[in-house]
Amino acid sequence: MQTANVEIMRSARESLKGKWGLAIGVTIVYCVITWGLQSIKQVGPLAAMLVSGPLAGGMAIFTLALVRNQEAKFEQLFDGFKSFATYFVAYLLMLVFILLWTLLLIVPGIIAAISYSMTYFIIADDPTVSPSDALKRSKEMMQGNKGKFFGLQLRFLGWAILCVLTAGIGFIWLIPYIQVSVAKFYEDLKGVAAAPSASAEPVAASPTAPVSDAPVSQVKDAEVADSAPVSEEKK
DSSP states (O other): OOOOHHHHHHHHHHHHTTTHHHHHHHHHHHHHHHHHHHTSTTTHHHHHHHHHHHHHHHHHHHHHHHHTTOOOOGGGGGGGGGGHHHHHHHHHHHHHHHHHHHHHOHHHHHHHHHHTTTHHHHHHHOTTSOHHHHHHHHHHHTTTTHHHHHHHHHTTHHHHHHHHHTTTTTHHHHHHHHHHHHHHHHHHHHHHHHSOOTTOOOOOOOOOOOOTTSOHHHHHHHOOTTOOOOOOOOO
16 A cells, blocks of 8 residues: 655655755755756756766665665765766656657656656666666556656645745755655655555465375365475375
């Protein structure tokens, strides 16, 4: 059973307790690098494109460490460069697909962005995955969950409006809050996917029962595929 969005947000705040300073520091550096590069004329947009994927991957690694109660470190923001090619190609593929869907209509573009929203977390968990497989896994993971994810994002809308009223300063706290909440959402989806189906009945080993008085035909009927050979009956 999936966790309610309000509970995901509450859990995100719990994960950030005592770590707000670290999370804010990582967010500031992330924004300064990505937005700062874009402001540079001529080479800025290209440089920003080169680092956006790996930095987003590093942010995913950092937030996953927070939500899993592992040791979160500032330098994890740059761990995405260890798998530079994977994150960079994944970023390009996401960018192209989202733009193509947006050319049709705004709504399909939003749906595509939501479908690929788990890509960086998937690569963070499995750096050996190919970029295309990461996008495919994200689409599969978000199947039937896009509305729930969109609802989670809407819950931050009011906070975003308040941040605008603070001349944008509030975003220093809001961005890590959103990032950790999305990481919690990913963890929840993983947990639901890993849980056994409720309709599936586990096959338990049958207790050993005496079979010496039973007809051989009944013994054979009672055998299961993975059972050990039945010992010969005493005559």
